[in-house]
Amino acid sequence: MSNRVDPSWRPDESSADIFAEHTWLQGAFLTAIAFGMEFILYVMTCYFLWTRRDPINKRQNTFLMCYISIIFVLSVLTMGSMLEFTQLSFIDGRIIPGGPATFENQMFSLPIDNLGNVVIVLTSWFCDIINVWRCFVIYKPCRVPSWVVNIVPILLYLGSVAFGILLLKQVSAVSGSPWDASGINFIIPYYSMVLALNILVTALIVLRLLFYRHHIVRALGKNFGHQYASLATVIVESATIYSTFSLLFLVPFASNSPVAQLFLQPLSTVQCVSTFLIIFRVAIGKGWSTETYANVMHSSFRASETIGGSTNPRSKKNSSLSSNALASYNREGTGNEAIMLGAVKSPSNWFDGKKDSVDGIEISTFVERSKV
Template sequence: MSNPTNPYAPDEPASVIFAEKTWLQGCVLNSVAYGTQFALFVGCASLLWQRTTAPNRVRNRLFMAYVCVMFGLGTVAMVSNAAFVQFAFITNRDYPGGPAAVENDFFAAPIDEGGNVAFVIQCWLADALLIWRYTVIYRGSRVPAWIVALWPSLILLGSIVTGVLWSIQISATSLHVHASQVVNWTIPFLSLTISLNILVTLAIVIRIQIYRLRLTRILGKHHASSYTGVVAMIVESAAIYSAFAIIVLVTFTINSSVLNIFLQAMSQVQTCTTLLIIYRVAQGRAWMTNTSDTIMSTLNAGTSGGSRARTMRLARAHLASGDDMLPHTYVLDTMTKEGQSTTQYSRELSGSSTDVQKAEIAVEVVQEMA
């Protein structure tokens, strides 16, 4: 309809204009998320390259291949989305219903199909990584490992099946279901991949929070943040993507045009969360297969002995576990309480280039104190 206050406005209903705005805003958000993804990709690749040693060479090479594939898929999705927005707003500007109708009716266009396929594969790979993190964090629990991994693996399998069916469906029709179609595979696919992320996120947060409460109760709040802090919970659990995915699921369910803003950036945000996890792993700060054992050793050591003896037990427990992140704060605290100068120790720590070197220094100091 005409706009009396703006003679240059398109003669379209307000709902159509709003839908077109959301498509453009989604394209901008997608670009911002891709920029973040690029920065994380460079950071991950650089860190993995620098910290590759004989013991972790295979693991770091696998991670390097993974981040390259994820970044490549993200790039395909980004280029496809930008080209499709141009296709809708410029190439087919006069299509009945406007650019928003083009976005909804031309999902089978080759220019968009590549991005859709890249998005599906990204979901599978990101979900697989999250399940791996989940099984690592739940290692050592009373529940058998195969049971721990069973339910998310079944959801992932369902996501793969529905993802294939969705890709086939949108290659021949629009995102929205025609009356002749029985199933819109968009709903099962998005529901499975999003529910998997939300459920695994909750499981990881609960597990980390339990350890955090135990450490805080025995050692104090200051010493319980290496693997159980807020940042650790947010990164390890991919909470950022889960929150983003909930918005997508809600807006899709209520058929709101706001969906267009978040759906376009969904794959980029998911890739960003996976790269954050790998970056933390490359730093040696992520929860690894021996972390739960390390924490239990720390808890056992922290409940017995005096300050100096407890500090030595803590350091030795961490060293025996192969953990890079030794409790240097315990050493400093104990030295301060016993009236010893911490200047030399702090100077040696600041001159150390790796966490392993810092760990060796910490143990030497603790042994001297003992």
């Protein structure tokens, strides 16, 4: 059975306008789906942050709960304003010349749309700073100072804040659309800054995590390397989901295609999902910290001190062994991969990366430290 309707029922609009309306409405549906995922992640993250509090991470977990709660409230406001504006464009203002798509593009001055614009920009600021901080943390053990690596992301973030303020001032001042305003349309430079920032940060984090993965696999084997630098870890820690959606928006936007609206509307909610995934990993003790790489390699070094046997260090402080002094290892004797039983405990504090103990490491093969 065909889904085509009687042509006489179609609005008196061009096919291009009707296609644009389809993308606007489908974008609203995608946003609703992403918001459902965000809500589930928010509840789960709060649960783990609350139940896994201890004297060491209590203040950190409380801060993160407040932080994601602010982001979630902003996202609720974004969702509410988008649904109300969609209702206005497709029902109350549907007979505007050009149809609902024109309404969506032109009526920036409505209070409900102003609310949505404000909370979208605020949400972006809150989420982007997390990504910049994660990049700073992951590059902390790097020989090059972390602030040198992150100077461009920091400048892009400050630029996005500045253009975000100018954009909000513009959309609240014009009576119609900023696309019709005289002078600079700050939508373009603002989104350019935001997208460039997130794509750059994603690329930097992916490259660094792949570097860590290479060295962990060399020292401990593929199975243990997957635990600390798996594909899922790389995708979540680098906010790849949001960067991918950003590119899906940017490409059709650059070609002036209505398909851009399909990805523009859920962009803010997808950014929240990406941020919540990062903090969820922190809540369950799997978030990458400044000392994760050094701790994993340190555990390998301690295990190698027992030749042909096993070692089970428990509740011992880290020695002064630095990540720069850690060497790779050659497995000899049996010729088999080392068998790892147990796991290295994740750092208890996400911000400073301090680690209190290494627990449950066993190696059932002959291991020898090699010269570098």
